Amino acid sequence: MNGGPRLFSILRQGPYLIASIHTALDDSQLVRFQQDLVERIGSDRARGVVIDVAALDVLDSFASRTLRDIGEMARLRGAVTVIVGIQPDVAFAMVELGMDTGRVVTALDLEEGLAELDTYAAAPPAPRR
Amino acid sequence: MRSAGPEGAAGRTVSRMAAVEPAATPGGDRGSADVAALIPLVRRIVASRVPDPATADDLVQETLTRVLAAAGRVEPGMLEPYAIVTARNVVTSMWRDQDRQRRHQHRVVDLRPSEAPDEGVLAREDRAAVSEALTRLSDRERATLLAHEVAGQDTRSLAAELGSTAGAVAAQLNRTRARLRVEYLLVSERVEPPTERCRPVLLAISSGDRRRQREVDAARHLLECDLCARLSEPLVGRGRSRDDAVRVAVRVDADVVAARQAAREIATRLGFSATDVTLIATAVSEIARNIVRFADSGEVVVTELHEPRTGISFVARDAGPGIPDVDQALQDGYSTYRGLGLGLPGARRLMDEFAVVSETGRGTTVTMTKWRGEA
Incomplete structure (x- = not known):
């Protein structure tokens, strides 16, 4: 099964990775995305990750959990994760669903997300020392 | 309607046994000479059993063809016994066929509707229309459709x-x-749509997509265009029956996406914000995922509601192990598969009406409804 090439892309931009999801993913594709991304953080020695989820039609409990897990795994691998592109309707549904979105950093769009990563790189937050 | 013509009648004459030219049959030089020498023998054997000379000739031909085909495999001295046995077998199988035919004749004779003289021609025209319609699709569309419908490849692969x-x-x-339905109708009627609005309208009707029908103002066009009014008749019936309830089978992860996309499409068409x-x-994603996680397979049926208000309702059914304690499963944070425990309680919060019926060992049915707010 080659779910990789078109469903999502992970591109390198300086010390950061930009991961874009291109279409609605099902659960196993999300897991595959998570594995690929965490691997790339190591192989590319990335310091930050921007995940663009604008193309996801819904962020249900599994998708939210997966994104939260990615953020946590990336943190353990020494990278900061910023989620960008959550659509207003999707945000509304997530709140209604009662999702605990945890400590994942979010930004409005890709530009804001990269700016956010830059501030982290300039002054790493306390927990990461 | 076209007249049958001579070829319609020709197609119906069926010869029970095709005459075979021995000369045309491939065989070794040695084989054909030896087999030719056997002709009087075979003729004698067959003639002693079959009185009708024409039938006997057919059977001799049949026998010789078989012997000739086998000549390479039969040991040199054994060709004659082989021919004798083959001749007897051919005669016996003819008797058996005749007997079978006699015993079953009453079944064929009356049940078979008399074939209209133009039936063959019509079937041929129908096939031609379908293949012509197929050529009007794009290469990619055609390849995907044929792979799915003819080769039986599933949507996942x-x-x-x-x-x-x-x-x-x-x-x-x-x-x-x-699109294929529309093109087929156009081809079989041998018409080109008179205006450029015709195709989009027919397409919207054929797909049963009401939002698209509104966009192209299909209802108005049907009043104006006689051709489309006539062509759309078989299409309209289809669309209507499909609209009321859509069933999505749920077995694998990809079906969860299909279910929520069906829900999205129908809810959009109904005018939900x-x-x-x-x-x-x-919500549909959550309940469809539960089917994949806990039961082998199930289905989500989407129904449009028009009374008392516009709404959309879902019935998610599975024949899985069932939920032992429904009240507990409806509490936040109760999870059996490392999820967030938000599946059922979360879906309940998102919908207006929500009910779970479950019987251990028999399966689970989740029914949920959302009413459209007055915009």
């Missing part, structure tokens, strides 16, 4: 090849079928 998702492929297939559509799709 097609999606993997095309780098798409199963839900997207299924939607594409539906659009392709809708974009926010509500996302809420509905999220």
